[in-house]
Amino acid sequence: MLSFIIRRIALMVPTLLGVAVLTFFLLRVVPGDVVEVKLRSDGASVTQATVQAERVRLGLDRPLVNQFGSWMGGLVTGDLGTSMWTGRPVSQEIGVRLSLTLQVAVMAAIIAVVIAVPLGTLSALFRDTWLDYAVRIFTIAGLAVPSFWLGMLIVLSLLTVFHWSPPVTYTPFWRDPVQNMSQLIWPALAVGYRYAAVVARMVRSSVLEVLREDYIRTARAKGVWESHVVVRHAMRNAMLPAVTVVGLEFAFLIGGLVVTEQVFNLNGIGRLFVEAVTRSDFVLVQALIMFLALVFVVTNLVVDLLYGVLDPRVRPGA
Amino acid sequence: MSATIAGLARSGPGAFGRFARGAGRFARQQPLGTLGLLVILLMAAAALGADLVSPYDPEAADFAAMLAPPSPDHILGTDSFGRDILTRLLFGARTALTIGLASSFLGCAAGGLLGLTAAYWGGRVDMLLQQLVDIILAFPIIVLALVVVALVGRNTVAGIDLNLIAAIAVPIVPRAERVIRAAALGVRAMPYIDAARAGGYGDGYIILRHMAPNVMAPFLVLLSAYVAQAILLEASLSFLGLGVTEPKPAWGLMLSGDSANFYQEAPWMILFPGLAISLAVFAFNLFGDSLRDWLDPKFRT
Numbered sequence: 001m002l003s004f005i006i007r008r009i010a011l012m013v014p015t016l017l018g019v020a021v022l023t024f025f026l027l028r029v030v031p032g033d034v035v036e037v038k039l040r041s042d043g044a045s046v047t048q049a050t051v052q053a054e055r056v057r058l059g060l061d062r063p064l065v066n067q068f069g070s071w072m073g074g075l076v077t078g079d080l081g082t083s084m085w086t087g088r089p090v091s092q093e094i095g096v097r098l099s100l101t102l103q104v105a106v107m108a109a110i111i112a113v114v115i116a117v118p119l120g121t122l123s124a125l126f127r128d129t130w131l132d133y134a135v136r137i138f139t140i141a142g143l144a145v146p147s148f149w150l151g152m153l154i155v156l157s158l159l160t161v162f163h164w165s166p167p168v169t170y171t172p173f174w175r176d177p178v179q180n181m182s183q184l185i186w187p188a189l190a191v192g193y194r195y196a197a198v199v200a201r202m203v204r205s206s207v208l209e210v211l212r213e214d215y216i217r218t219a220r221a222k223g224v225w226e227s228h229v230v231v232r233h234a235m236r237n238a239m240l241p242a243v244t245v246v247g248l249e250f251a252f253l254i255g256g257l258v259v260t261e262q263v264f265n266l267n268g269i270g271r272l273f274v275e276a277v278t279r280s281d282f283v284l285v286q287a288l289i290m291f292l293a294l295v296f297v298v299t300n301l302v303v304d305l306l307y308g309v310l311d312p313r314v315r316p317g318a
Numbered sequence: 319m320s321a322t323i324a325g326l327a328r329s330g331p332g333a334f335g336r337f338a339r340g341a342g343r344f345a346r347q348q349p350l351g352t353l354g355l356l357v358i359l360l361m362a363a364a365a366l367g368a369d370l371v372s373p374y375d376p377e378a379a380d381f382a383a384m385l386a387p388p389s390p391d392h393i394l395g396t397d398s399f400g401r402d403i404l405t406r407l408l409f410g411a412r413t414a415l416t417i418g419l420a421s422s423f424l425g426c427a428a429g430g431l432l433g434l435t436a437a438y439w440g441g442r443v444d445m446l447l448q449q450l451v452d453i454i455l456a457f458p459i460i461v462l463a464l465v466v467v468a469l470v471g472r473n474t475v476a477g478i479d480l481n482l483i484a485a486i487a488v489p490i491v492p493r494a495e496r497v498i499r500a501a502a503l504g505v506r507a508m509p510y511i512d513a514a515r516a517g518g519y520g521d522g523y524i525i526l527r528h529m530a531p532n533v534m535a536p537f538l539v540l541l542s543a544y545v546a547q548a549i550l551l552e553a554s555l556s557f558l559g560l561g562v563t564e565p566k567p568a569w570g571l572m573l574s575g576d577s578a579n580f581y582q583e584a585p586w587m588i589l590f591p592g593l594a595i596s597l598a599v600f601a602f603n604l605f606g607d608s609l610r611d612w613l614d615p616k617f618r619t
Contacts, residue, residue, distance in 0.1 A: 015456060144546075144597075144600035146554065156585055252459070256458070274558055278468060289457070
């Protein structure tokens, strides 16, 4: 088991390295950099000398390969560099926003699983009845409704009914868990709906597939209670594809928060990313992309390990 | 779709009857997909006839009619510049469909060609390409589109931002490549490909004339599914202020900026553009799903 995990972690390295190379050089093939954006935004006229001095200060005058080398060296030693815009360490910029985004993402994932697994299963069990149609309409709509618009609708209705508007600053979980949850549940719902829809569709089709298996017929034939057949025999086997989707979508959920965080005034990773991109703050952009890629490969690893837990056939070493 | 129609035009009068019979069968077997198709056609008609239907200018401000609620004059109300919402929705359909169709086609065509090439050559070419695709797939769709759009800037030709189309197409490419490659691997194993090679035909000719037509079914399904994604993506980018910009009418843009300041005074400003986005994405998803079921009964569950 341990050697399997180590091998899997070793396999993550080439992917992450590929992302790093691709990101670094793509960000730099186009003309224009943070110095121009930053100095122009001040409105003052800038001399060529000032631009050049700022470039030297940020190390932008060095050959690309050198810059890449020192970035890589920093990554390995845990130094993500300094934001070219604010001058603060990137790790600090990300650190203060990370918990907020991660919390919303985890809450959305929980909401999604709690809604999707029973809905998808019921929809499969009662195939082609009004219940199935209702669930399918609910899930197809979930794929179509943009989460930022759903967020706006939530804000609008909260505003109309409770006179509640998104707070300027969010209460940290450790200071007041109840208040914190009551603030973050809304963005989590807004992004969780689509997530739930995707997972429910997968659960439905995978339960339908499993129900056709011989062992389900056998279990029913030998008189196993129907609830037992559904929960122990069908659902357990149908969960594998569902787990994959939950994992894959989780990595993309953080990407989806890029837009929805704006609606709720959330100062999270997504908003930081949009700011970094519009300011051409490449050091911050590449660090955030590496972070997202890391989330992606780690969730993939977790999914693979969960496979082993859920299905003895794919348990490594078995 | 247009390729099919062009093909029909060439193959003479009998073909139209075949097409009509096929369409009739699709309508009977896939009622939901037909509904999606009808919505799409309706939207296309609205987009094309926006000038004829609406008496208002989609871009000119009218400060006498700011934030007017829905009324016979302005059926869906007006925005903070006094522009008619319905008019902007109709012209916005033009933006959404143009960018959605163009970027989905561009992404699927580029991804499809790469997938065909990878499947045809196999070996090291295939392996390298798959590794690259795996790396790009680690980027969430919107993140990739955002980076590209910010990097390449704007390049507006005839009122359409070509770079925006390219930016939305980029994340579609590796995803289309995956699907088309998988389908093309089966085609590559067919004896007629080896026969064509033995016959001395060029690689490009074999890929385009012998392999491409045989992956048309997954290609069309991908195309319609990614139109939905592209419309969502365009709306998201415009909402963030990185897509279509004022005063051009676009659904995502109508939800951004000002509209959030008027939640309570003018809820119609945020209600209808979002409905338009949802309906469009819904229609393309519905049509794409049905097309998949119809073209390949194996997928049916």
